[in-house]
Amino acid sequence: MEIDKKDRLAQLERILHSRALHGSESLRSFLQFVVARTIDDHEDQLKEYTIATEVFGRGDSYNPKIDSVVRVQAGRLRSKLQEYYATEGKSDTIIIDLPKGHYKPVFLSTDAANNQSDFAVSHGTATNGAENVSSRFAAPVSKTLERAWLVGLSTAVILLIVTTMMLAFSNLKFRRSAEENTSSSANHAYGSSWEPLLESSSQTLLVLGNPPVYRFTNAMDPPVAMARSIPLTPEQTNNLADELGKTFITKNNPAPKLLLCPDEYTGMGEAIGLHRLTDVLRTAGKNVVVKQSRTVSAEDLKNHNVILLGSIFVNEWSGKLPVREDFLYTGRATIENNNLLPGDDTEYKPKFDPATGRLIEDYALITVKPNISGKDTVIVLAGIHSEGTQAAAEYFTCKDCLEILHERLRQSGSTSEPAKYYQALLRVAVDNGIPTTVNLISVHILK
Numbered sequence: 001m002e003i004d005k006k007d008r009l010a011q012l013e014r015i016l017h018s019r020a021l022h023g024s025e026s027l028r029s030f031l032q033f034v035v036a037r038t039i040d041d042h043e044d045q046l047k048e049y050t051i052a053t054e055v056f057g058r059g060d061s062y063n064p065k066i067d068s069v070v071r072v073q074a075g076r077l078r079s080k081l082q083e084y085y086a087t088e089g090k091s092d093t094i095i096i097d098l099p100k101g102h103y104k105p106v107f108l109s110t111d112a113a114n115n116q117s118d119f120a121v122s123h124g125t126a127t128n129g130a131e132n133v134s135s136r137f138a139a140p141v142s143k144t145l146e147r148a149w150l151v152g153l154s155t156a157v158i159l160l161i162v163t164t165m166m167l168a169f170s171n172l173k174f175r176r177s178a179e180e181n182t183s184s185s186a187n188h189a190y191g192s193s194w195e196p197l198l199e200s201s202s203q204t205l206l207v208l209g210n211p212p213v214y215r216f217t218n219a220m221d222p223p224v225a226m227a228r229s230i231p232l233t234p235e236q237t238n239n240l241a242d243e244l245g246k247t248f249i250t251k252n253n254p255a256p257k258l259l260l261c262p263d264e265y266t267g268m269g270e271a272i273g274l275h276r277l278t279d280v281l282r283t284a285g286k287n288v289v290v291k292q293s294r295t296v297s298a299e300d301l302k303n304h305n306v307i308l309l310g311s312i313f314v315n316e317w318s319g320k321l322p323v324r325e326d327f328l329y330t331g332r333a334t335i336e337n338n339n340l341l342p343g344d345d346t347e348y349k350p351k352f353d354p355a356t357g358r359l360i361e362d363y364a365l366i367t368v369k370p371n372i373s374g375k376d377t378v379i380v381l382a383g384i385h386s387e388g389t390q391a392a393a394e395y396f397t398c399k400d401c402l403e404i405l406h407e408r409l410r411q412s413g414s415t416s417e418p419a420k421y422y423q424a425l426l427r428v429a430v431d432n433g434i435p436t437t438v439n440l441i442s443v444h445i446l447k
Contacts, residue, residue: 008096020087026055031105046103047103048071202376210314212261214261215261217229226259237256269435274393302371308381311365339444348363365424367423409443424442
């Protein structure tokens with residue numbers, strides 16, 4: 001039975017928003033790309049080179065013989081699809097699969113998958129695509145899975161009881177060992193970039209940027225603050241009311257004034273990035289200290305592993321450490337490249353919607369370098385805008401993304417191990433203030 005386009009797209013959306021692909025932005029982009037090209041009859045674009053450049057941000061010089069990112073990610077995507085159909089998608093009526101050796105997805109109804117599986121068993125034959133789909137996905141949609149689920153659940157209950165009893169009688173040495181193993185597992189999962197933070201016995205310092213922000217004055221502001229406020233013309237007030245949708249402030253204050261606040265706020269991207277980073281560190285059992293950039297001292301940066309959120313525009317410490325960097329933020333709100341590598345541009349500029357003025361594309365940097373003392377590590381996650389900073393933090397806490405980054409670092413370095421200090425440049429698509437697609441476009445090793 002032919003599956004129409006609407007049903008294929010609906011099944012794609014279910015998988016993209018599933019738990020199996022949660023946090024795997026690169027795999028979601030991969031699946032969305034190959035499905036869209038197949039549905040639109042552009043199968044000629046389902047080639048390794050095209051996928052590498054369109055989905056994974058590789059440049060024109062991409063060589064599949066050297067860089068295996070597409071093949072590696074295809075294997076990961078197949079595993080995630082199996083995981084989805086074995087759990088939350090076990091009752092779905094449409095199967096999307098990526099057969100081995102191909103980048104063209106296969107769409108199959110569950111009835112067709114079962115019929116093809118039965119035919120293959122009784123006749124000893126199967127077609128190439130149907131064999132891969134039916135052999136891997138027929139079982140999850142049959143009653144066999146229900147029996148296996150019950151057996152598995154019973155086994156899990158028994159194991160839980162046994163584990164609980166063991167924990168009840170465990171001693172302090174065993175608990176300490178478990179904590180060390182937990183930390184080691186987290187370190188392994190996030191790779192070499194996180195090693196300085198997860199293996200260190202000291203606290204990690206997270207530093208938030210303090211962008212200068214204008215806010216509306218209110219009746220409780222002291223006279224000294226009101227004296228510094230900036231009055232708005234009637235035209236400016238009307239423009240603000242229209243832009244803000246006539247919010248509470250503009251409704252109740254017909255002549256609003258603006259007051260500069262250099263130390264009270266941080267960006268949304270920095271706040272979301274803080275959540276992502278603390279989640280990783282605390283899951284690994286690590287203590288975290290959070291400070292505003294204006295309260296940080298050189299002594300702090302000398303004695304801690306540090307993560308700085310926000311570029312030099314909002315976090316002055318992002319540009320103060322004595323390490324020569326290839327990528328630098330400019331006063332024009334761009335990123336300048338002082339060491340051109342193949343495929344690089346000299347300057348990277350954000351893009352805006354000409355009709356609305358909204359940001360639609362940003363650039364961000366992940367910079368890993370030694371701290372002032374040279375003993376610890378400083379990590380700077382910063383976009384030209386706050387949306388880019390959020391994207392950098394999300395990329396740095398995404399295991400799939402870090403696998404791609406570390407592979408690029410190994411290719412750029414002189415040894416098989418990823419380089420310790422580096423800059424990674426990201427291109428960030430932005431929709432309504434939210435970073436969407438993030439692509440790694442260049443990696444530079446810092447000497």
